[in-house]
Structures are given as structure tokens and as C-alpha cells.
Amino acid sequence: MVVATPTPLLRRGNKKTSAFGVSTIDLSEDKSIVSEMIVKACEEYGFFKVVNHGVPKKVIARMEREAVDFFSCPVSQKQRAGPATPFGYGCKNIGFNGDKGDLEYILLEANPLSLSQCAKTISNDPSTFSSVTNDYVSAVRKLSCDILELVAEGLWVEDKCIFSKLISDSQNDSCFRVNHYPPFSAPNNNNHHHHHHHHEEYNNHWDPSELEEERLHISPIIPSVGSKSRVGFGEHTDPQILTILRSNDVSGLQICSHDGFWIPVPPDPNEFFVFVGDSFQALTNGRFTSVRHRVLAMNSWKRRMSMMYFAAPALDAWISAPPQINNIYRPFTWGEFKQIVYSLRLADSRLDYFKNHDNH
Ligand SMILES: C=C1C[C@]23C[C@@]1(O)CC[C@H]2[C@@]12CC[C@H](O)[C@@](C)(C(=O)O1)[C@H]2[C@@H]3C(=O)O
Numbered sequence: 358m359v360v361a362t363p364t365p366l367l368r369r370g371n372k373k374t375s376a377f378g379v380s381t382i383d384l385s386e387d388k389s390i391v392s393e394m395i396v397k398a399c400e401e402y403g404f405f406k407v408v409n410h411g412v413p414k415k416v417i418a419r420m421e422r423e424a425v426d427f428f429s430c431p432v433s434q435k436q437r438a439g440p441a442t443p444f445g446y447g448c449k450n451i452g453f454n455g456d457k458g459d460l461e462y463i464l465l466e467a468n469p470l471s472l473s474q475c476a477k478t479i480s481n482d483p484s485t486f487s488s489v490t491n492d493y494v495s496a497v498r499k500l501s502c503d504i505l506e507l508v509a510e511g512l513w514v515e516d517k518c519i520f521s522k523l524i525s526d527s528q529n530d531s532c533f534r535v536n537h538y539p540p541f542s543a544p545n546n547n548n549h550h551h552h553h554h555h556h557e558e559y560n561n562h563w564d565p566s567e568l569e570e571e572r573l574h575i576s577p578i579i580p581s582v583g584s585k586s587r588v589g590f591g592e593h594t595d596p597q598i599l600t601i602l603r604s605n606d607v608s609g610l611q612i613c614s615h616d617g618f619w620i621p622v623p624p625d626p627n628e629f630f631v632f633v634g635d636s637f638q639a640l641t642n643g644r645f646t647s648v649r650h651r652v653l654a655m656n657s658w659k660r661r662m663s664m665m666y667f668a669a670p671a672l673d674a675w676i677s678a679p680p681q682i683n684n685i686y687r688p689f690t691w692g693e694f695k696q697i698v699y700s701l702r703l704a705d706s707r708l709d710y711f712k713n714h715d716n717h
């Protein structure tokens with residue numbers, strides 16, 4: 358029997374093993390050039406940096422302030438917003454397999470209704486927290502849409518909104534995360550006193566005696582990262598379509614090249630980094646690369662803080678009416694889709710859906 362396989366219209370291009378330089382894409386440049394560069398970056402590393410991104414400095418600064426204020430609260434107060442199941446405040450336990458990371462975080466659903474609910478447990482001034490967060494999330498969602506439209510253009514797809522419409526209103530499963538990593542001092546260095554002094558920068562409540570203990574609990578997915586650094590966030594790919602990351606000026610982020618090298622990404626607080634996620638790799642039939650990345654806690658007295666917007670389609674709508682296969686992009690297979698839902702640890706009702714449709 359001959360089985361018709363859909364033509365892989367969007368094929369993975371040849372990959373170069375050239376020396377790495379993070380592509381920097383200037384969104385104010387000519388559209389046709391920018392769209393071509395973005396497609397190339399999505400194919401080669403699945404990772405790039407954007408400048409002239411259009412997100413106002415003030416929107417970023419206000420969000421950073423809210424996050425710093427939250428993480429500076431006493432543990433007992435932060436725990437009111439937890440545990441993260443998957444949304445809310447989480448500390449150290451980053452994955453549902455019990456993966457450990459040396460960080461604390463807040464993971465939120467990126468829609469106004471959910472944000473205003475969660476704000477009540479996060480802030481003493483919930484209305485300010487939710488308006489600042491909504492402004493930030495809306496601005497980075499707009500940036501994601503701009504990028505997705507440029508991608509469609511670069512792929513010569515007729516409907517320029519084919520990808521961006523998946524996330525263009527706030528009714529989708531996008532999420533927002535802020536990570537906060539403690540500072541790290543390498544074993545046997547004598548700078549403890551010095552470090553401790555700077556700990557107070559965020560008036561944080563990390564117990565330095567925990568650090569030595571935590572060093573022993575290296576995430577099982579990382580075999581070894583050497584004695585001078587520790588895992589902040591274990592290696593993974595993001596299940597969503599795109600991730601938009603902004604961090605302060607503390608290093609630690611690394612991406613994995615296709616030939617298996619870990620490449621440190623110098624931090625840049627004024628710009629954004631973009632990651633291709635598993636969903637985008639699937640939608641483009643593997644032409645785009647979902648980028649493997651991790652965060653190491655570096656030997657620095659300063660703490661890393663990063664904020665991420667994860668652009669994801671409305672999964673419920675996708676379940677009830679999966680997009681039709683056409684020549685433009687391919688809907689997820691059920692296997693891929695299930696993986697995304699599981700990775701997001703979404704509501705049990707959605708997981709039940711798959712239990713009842715296990716033949717997919
Ligand atoms: C270690 C993990 C955290 C994560 C689930 C996972 O097992 C692997 C993917 C991780 C990730 C990365 C992007 C998002 O931050 C996240 C919410 C997601 O959907 O996949 C996290 C997951 C998580 O924090 O539960």
C-alpha cells in the first residue's frame with residue numbers, strides 16, 4: 358500500500374559548522390532584509406538577538422522593579438504565591454520530574470484575567486503589579502507577532518499572519534516567567550565575606566549555607582559542568598512557539614550548537630533574545646531549530662534575573678478544531694501536541710483529553 362506523505366515543503370537547510378556569533382537583527386532595517394535574516398537565524402541556531410525592538414524602556418524597567426520587589430520579600434510571603442502547580446511561585450523545583458535548579462521563579466499565564474487573580478498573592482499592590490505585568494506582556498506579545506510576521510514573509514508564505522494569529526489576542530496559552538538565581542561563589546574561595554555583603558543588594562533571603570548543599574544536587578539532565586559553576590536551570594528546549602527573553606547584566610545563559618558545544622551568550626539588558634521552541638520546529642517540518650539551552654550559576658556576586666514570554670497557541674481551540682493540513686504549515690501531530698500540553702503541565706482536563714484519545 359502506498360501511503361501519501363505530506364511534502365516537506367519547509368525543509369531544513371544545510372547547516373554550517375562555522376564559528377559562532379549570535380545573529381543580531383535590527384528590526385528597524387528594511388523588511389525584506391530583516392525577514393531573510395530572521396529565517397536564516399531560525400534555521401541555523403534557532404536563536405538570535407533583536408535590537409530596535411520597540412518595547413519601551415520604561416515598560417521593562419517597571420517590570421524589573423516589580424520582580425525585584427517580589428523576590429526581596431521574606432520567604433514566607435513569597436510562598437503565599439506558591440507552590441507552582443505549574444503556575445505561581447516556585448523555588449528550586451523547576452520541572453515536574455523533580456528537576457532541581459538553583460533558582461526561584463514566578464510562572465504566570467499571560468492573560469489579563471489570570472494575571473489579576475495571581476497578582477493578589479504576589480503583591481501588596483495587586484493592581485499595580487497586574488497593570489505593569491500586562492503592559493510588559495502585551496509589549497512582548499506584540500514583538501513576538503512582529504517577528505512571526507517577518508518569518509512568514511521570509512518563508513514567502515501568502516498569509517503573513519499565519520503564525521502571528523495563533524497568539525495575537527490574549528486568549529492563548531502563552532505564559533510569562535521571571536527567574537531569579539542566587540549568586541555563586543566557587544568552592545574554596547575566600548571571598549565569602551565580600552559576596553555576602555553584596556547579597557544585600559536585593560535584600561534577599563537566600564541562606565548562604567544552603568549553597569554548598571545545593572551544589573550536590575546537580576540536575577540529573579546535566580552530567581557535569583565543572584567545579585567552577587553550578588546548574589541554574591538545567592538544559593532543555595522550550596515547548597512553545599517562540600520565547601522572548603530579557604535579562605539583567607549577569608551572565609550564565611548558554612545555548613547548544615548543533616555540533617554539541619555550549620556557547621555562552623553575553624547578557625544585554627537593553628535588548629531581547631529570541632528562542633525557537635519545539636512548536637515552531639514542528640510547524641516548519643523541522644526546518645527551524647528548537648534551541649537547547651541552560652543557565653549556569655556563574656562565579657559572580659550579582660544575581661541573575663531574567664524574564665521570559667513564551668508564545669503559545671490556544672491549546673483548547675487547537676484541540677477542538679485542529680488546523681487543516683495545507684501547503685503552508687503543518688499542524689502538530691497528536692504526539693507533539695501531547696508533549697506540549699504535558700510540558701506545560703496544563704489543567705488535568707486537558708491531560709484527560711489525551712487519555713481518552715490515546716490512539717492519536
Ligand atoms: C525542567 C523543566 C521545566 C519545564 C519543564 C521541564 O521538564 C522542561 C521544559 C521546561 C519549560 C521551559 C519553558 C517554560 O519555562 C516552561 C514552563 C515550559 O513549558 O517548559 C518550563 C517547564 C516548567 O517550568 O515546568
Ligand SMILES: O=C(O)CCC(=O)C(=O)O
Nearest residue numbers: 534536590604610652663
Ligand atoms: O533564566 C534564563 O535566563 C533562562 C531560563 C530558561 O531557559 C527558562 O526559564 O525556560
